[in-house]
Amino acid sequence: MHYESELREPLILGDKSLHQITEDVCRPIEGKANKYWWMAFTLASLALLWWIISVSYTLGTGLGVWGLNKTVGWAWDITNFVWWVGIGHAGTLISAILLLFRQKWRLSINRSAEAMTIFAVICAASFIVSHMGRPWVAYWPLPLPNQYGSLWVNFNSPLVWDVFAISTYFSVSLVFWYTGLIPDFAAVRDRAKTKASKFWYTVLSFGWTGTAKNWQRFEEVSLVLAGLSTPLVLSVHSVVSMDFATSLVPGWHTTIFPPYFVAGAIFSGFAMVQTLLIITRKVLNLEDYITIYHIDMMNRIILITGSIVGVAYITEFFIAWYSGVEYEQYAFINRATGPYWWAYWSMMTCNVITPQLFWSGRLRTSLFATFFISVFVNIGMWFERFVIIVTSLHRDYIPSSWTMYSPTWVEVGIFIGSLGLFFVPFLLFTRFFPVIAMSELKTIVKSSSSQAKKKGAHKHEH
Amino acid sequence: MSTKMAYGIFEDEDFVLSAIPKLKEKNFKVTDVISPYPIHGLDHALGLKRTRISICAFLYGATGTSLALLMMWYMNIWDWPMDIGGKPSFNLYKNLPAFIPVMFESTVLCAAHGMAITFFLRSKLLPGVEPHVIDDRMADDRFVMSIEVKDDAEKAAAHAAMKEAGAIYVKN
Numbered sequence: 001m002h003y004e005s006e007l008r009e010p011l012i013l014g015d016k017s018l019h020q021i022t023e024d025v026c027r028p029i030e031g032k033a034n035k036y037w038w039m040a041f042t043l044a045s046l047a048l049l050w051w052i053i054s055v056s057y058t059l060g061t062g063l064g065v066w067g068l069n070k071t072v073g074w075a076w077d078i079t080n081f082v083w084w085v086g087i088g089h090a091g092t093l094i095s096a097i098l099l100l101f102r103q104k105w106r107l108s109i110n111r112s113a114e115a116m117t118i119f120a121v122i123c124a125a126s127f128i129v130s131h132m133g134r135p136w137v138a139y140w141p142l143p144l145p146n147q148y149g150s151l152w153v154n155f156n157s158p159l160v161w162d163v164f165a166i167s168t169y170f171s172v173s174l175v176f177w178y179t180g181l182i183p184d185f186a187a188v189r190d191r192a193k194t195k196a197s198k199f200w201y202t203v204l205s206f207g208w209t210g211t212a213k214n215w216q217r218f219e220e221v222s223l224v225l226a227g228l229s230t231p232l233v234l235s236v237h238s239v240v241s242m243d244f245a246t247s248l249v250p251g252w253h254t255t256i257f258p259p260y261f262v263a264g265a266i267f268s269g270f271a272m273v274q275t276l277l278i279i280t281r282k283v284l285n286l287e288d289y290i291t292i293y294h295i296d297m298m299n300r301i302i303l304i305t306g307s308i309v310g311v312a313y314i315t316e317f318f319i320a321w322y323s324g325v326e327y328e329q330y331a332f333i334n335r336a337t338g339p340y341w342w343a344y345w346s347m348m349t350c351n352v353i354t355p356q357l358f359w360s361g362r363l364r365t366s367l368f369a370t371f372f373i374s375v376f377v378n379i380g381m382w383f384e385r386f387v388i389i390v391t392s393l394h395r396d397y398i399p400s401s402w403t404m405y406s407p408t409w410v411e412v413g414i415f416i417g418s419l420g421l422f423f424v425p426f427l428l429f430t431r432f433f434p435v436i437a438m439s440e441l442k443t444i445v446k447s448s449s450s451q452a453k454k455k456g457a458h459k460h461e462h
Numbered sequence: 463m464s465t466k467m468a469y470g471i472f473e474d475e476d477f478v479l480s481a482i483p484k485l486k487e488k489n490f491k492v493t494d495v496i497s498p499y500p501i502h503g504l505d506h507a508l509g510l511k512r513t514r515i516s517i518c519a520f521l522y523g524a525t526g527t528s529l530a531l532l533m534m535w536y537m538n539i540w541d542w543p544m545d546i547g548g549k550p551s552f553n554l555y556k557n558l559p560a561f562i563p564v565m566f567e568s569t570v571l572c573a574a575h576g577m578a579i580t581f582f583l584r585s586k587l588l589p590g591v592e593p594h595v596i597d598d599r600m601a602d603d604r605f606v607m608s609i610e611v612k613d614d615a616e617k618a619a620a621h622a623a624m625k626e627a628g629a630i631y632v633k634n
Contacts, residue, residue, distance in 0.1 A: 018498065018603030143537055152537035154546060161563040168567040172574040179578060182587065187498065187601035189593070206582065207591025210601055214585045215500040217513045221581045224519050225574055232570045239563055439601075442499040446475070 011105055012449040014288035018442050021289075025438045026188055028284045033431055036283055044423035051417020054410050055130050063133040065410045072393045072405040077131035079385040080415050083268070084124035084422075085166070085240055086261075086381060089233055090269025091117030092173060095180075096229035099222070104444050105297050108289040111184075111437040112280060113273050114177040115429045120272075121170045122425075123418045128166075130414060158242040165239040169232060176225045182208045183218070183439040210439075237265040244388065251331035251392030254319070260312035264381060267305035267351070270298050271377035278371045280430060289436055292365050299364040302377065306355030309384075313352060327397070335391045339404060343387050350380020467493075468617045469596050469633040470624030472605040475501045481607065481627035482507040490620055496596065496606040515584070519577035526572025530565045596633060 016024070033041075058065055068075055091113040098106035129135045141163045143153050153160050186208040189201035208214070241261035244252040254260075274295065281290040320332040335344045354376045363369040395402045407415075429435070446452055472478045478495055485492050495504055505512075538544065538551050551557045582588060600606045607624060611617040621632040 019599070022498075022602040143533060149542060150537075152542055154544060155534045155538050155564055156546065156549065156551060156557070156560040158563075161567075164564050164567040164571075168571045172570060175574055175578045179581070183498075183601065186593065190595055190598050190601050202593065203589045205593070206587035206589055207593045208587060208601075209593050209595065210496045210498060211494050212497070212501075212504050212508050213494075213510060213513075214587075215497065216505045216510060217515055217581055217585055219500050220513050220515050221577060224516050224577060228519075228523075228570045228574050231566070235563065235566060439499045442603075 006453040008448070009291075009293040010448060010450040010453050011108065011291070011293065011444060012289060012441070013291055015451040015454070016288065016445065016449060017451075018445060021436075021438050021442060021445070022187055022191070024286065024289070025184075025434045025436045026191060028430060029188055029432060029434065030191070030193070034283070037427065037431070040423065041427050044420045044427060047417050047420025048424050049417075049420070050413050051421050054413030054417055055126075058130055058133070058410055058414070059135060063131075065408060067405055067407045067411060069403055069405065071396055071401050071403045072390060074131075074393065075390050075405050076386075076407050076411040076415055077127050079382065079389055080418060081124050081127040081131070082240055082261075082385045083382050084120045084127070084418070086237065086265035086268045087272045087378075088117040088120035088124070088169075088173075088269065089237060089262070089265035090273050091115070091120075092169075092176075092229050092233040093266055093269065094273070095176065096226040096233065099226040100230060104448055105294055107441045107444060108286075108291075108436050109273065109277060109294060109298075110440075111177075111180065111433075112277060112429075112435050114173065114180075115426060115433070115435075116269075116272060116276060117173050118170070118177060119422050119425045119429075121166065121173065123422050125166065125170065126418060126421060127414075158239060158246050161239045162243055165236045169236045172225070172229060172232060176222075176229060179218070179221060179225065180437055180440070181433065182206055183210060184434040184437065186210065187438060188434060234262055237262045249392050249396075250325070250327040251335070251388065253328075254316060256312055256315060256319075260309065260316075263305045263308035263312065264351075264384060267302060267309055267355075268378055268381035270302050270305070271374040271381070274298055274302070274370055274374035275378065276426070278367055278374075280435065284430060284435060286436065289441070292367075295367065295370055296361075296364045299358045299370060302355050302374070303358040303364075306351060306358075306377070310352040310355075313348065330395075331392055334395055335387055338391065338395070340387065340391045340394070343383050344391070347380050347383035347387050350376045351384060354380070466611050466613075466617060467634075468609045468611050468620040468624070470607045470609070470621070470627075470629035471597055471600075471631050471633065472607060472628060473603065473630050474628075475605060477628035478605045478607060479503060479507055481624065481629070484627050485607075485609065485620075485623055488623055490623060491610040492607060493610050494608045496600050496608070498601050498603060498605075501605075515577060515581060518580050519573045522576030522580075523569045523573030525576075526568040526570070527565050529572070530568035531561065534561045534564060 012021075066075075066077070091110075094106050094113045095110040098110075129138055132138055141153055141160055182205055185201050185205035189198065189205050192198040192201055238258035238261065241257035245254055245257035247253060277290050278295070281287050317332050320328045323329075335341075354373050357369070357373060358364050363373070390405050394405055470481075472481070475497065478497070479501065482492055482495070492508065495501070495508065497504070534557075535554050539554050539557060543551050545551075551560075596606050596608075597604050607629070609620045609624070611620050617634075624632055
């Protein structure tokens with residue numbers, strides 16, 4: 001039996017019994033959606049519609065409908081790709097890395113954070129496909145035999161590594177998430193009242209009953225998947241950063257990119273988790289599970305990773321000067337004082353200054369402050385990728401080809417629309433899937449719930 | 463099923479865990495405990511062997527590493543070596559650093575999927591499998607102990623023993 005000091009904050013409030021946890025988690029699935037859910041769903045569907053229109057127009061007409069030009073060949077497309085992949089990283093960090101570190105506060109948030117990962121990676125992948133312009137040849141980066149020789153893909157290229165990294169990341173995250181969902185689907189199945197829901201949750205739960213042997217294997221599988229996902233998630237954004245770092249473009253050709261990108265990814269991912277969960281816990285009445293303590297812990301991670309990102313920005317600038325390479329120096333001075341200065345300073349304000357507010361315990365535990373800061377961080381992290389990509393490209397080695405870039409309505413539509421591509425499945429997830437990993441959460445009721453703490457305190461009095 | 467089972471329903475993990483040795487002492491064959499969440503120490507109490515699924519994962523992973531290396535060697539070194547940007551790929555040893563990311567991804571891909579598939583097949587978990595639900599709350603807050611019995615007399619004895627050990631009710 002595991003005992004925990006009652007001085008530690010309880011992770012489950014409201015004196016919940018095992019049965020109440022099941023009730024609370026199943027309520028959104030079994031009940032009807034409220035009007036806020038329908039409003040959000042309508043808005044998200046409209047955004048998704050805009051995405052479909054913009055992507056169809058791009059694919060039907062060609063990439064000429066975007067604002068790209070000869071000098072700036074990558075802009076919003078890759079900015080959005082990197083932004084979405086980065087957001088996904090928090091889910092894997094919570095479910096895998098915090099599992100290895102035995103951080104129990106992950107248990108109420110891992111399910112929804114992993115869902116976020118999966119939908120965010122889908123959004124990211126959609127940008128890769130749409131920026132190809134000709135998605136019907138999207139299989140070209142795969143090592144398939146072909147009629148040109150075979151002329152194989154070049155495995156020295158980070159773009160090919162990225163194909164392997166993103167597809168492995170997506171499919172492994174999906175398996176990890178689904179394996180964890182199976183016991184919870186079984187709990188929903190056994191409570192199901194209607195024939196249709198009984199049928200569907202029976203299919204989804206794969207016939208799970210929860211025998212001792214199955215649980216033993218389940219725990220081993222979770223542990224090994226966590227052990228595999230941990231280096232995987234670190235590798236994914238490292239490889240994404242190498243798409244830039246292995247090129248010779250000033251501003252991109254930087255050895256600190258892999259750790260700096262990974263820290264930035266976790267930073268923005270946690271911000272997105274905060275934005276989503278502050279709303280979700282309220283709408284689904286999960287305040288006893290996703291407590292202020294959880295919010296506080298995530299804010300600490302935002303503070304740490306935000307500081308790493310800040311140091312990385314300053315290091316980049318210092319190294320540009322210290323290297324003595326004029327082109328590198330120009331790229332950085334141009335970022336801060338050139339025509340895109342506003343993007344650079346938005347990035348600096350949102351990513352370096354705002355997270356430092358979290359040194360204050362009062363702001364860390366304030367829902368209002370957390371929500372706004374998390375939105376600022378997401379905006380800042382979007383600008384970070386925009387700054388890295390566009391400002392490094394728009395003034396290249398020949399001043400005659402210097403140019404500016406601005407997006408057309410199509411690119412704006414694809415980006416805003418991708419939020420719909422994200423929120424439509426996320427909202428459906430909150431209606432049909434157990435949003436809290438209840439079978440895992442139940443393991444800590446005896447040690448870390450408010451009820452257990454009271455019992456422990458009571459014992460000491462005697 | 464040819465063997466008969468007696469089921470006892472418990473409402474706390476500690477009651478089940480303490481009941482198992484008591485029932486084993488009385489020579490009952492405790493075969494399984496179904497629980498809504500994994501219970502620490504249950505596998506020892508029931509005498510389950512350690513699962514070998516992580517050994518499988520290692521083997522799948524090693525297969526993934528080797529296949530990726532073999533593929534890249536064949537494509538970029540043997541079949542069609544390319545010289546891109548003055549960086550020829552004419553032997554495996556010199557190219558190995560560039561091959562590490564794909565070898566790593568392939569290791570994780572094969573280990574994770576291989577292990578998950580093995581887990582599903584070994585545990586007979588597939589879409590369409592009809593679950594044997596003994597109690598509607600066994601995935602909620604109840605713990606179901608099963609004892610294998612030979613005849614009705616032993617079943618009655620098993621039921622009585624489980625009740626004595628803390629079961630809130632018993633089932634056939």
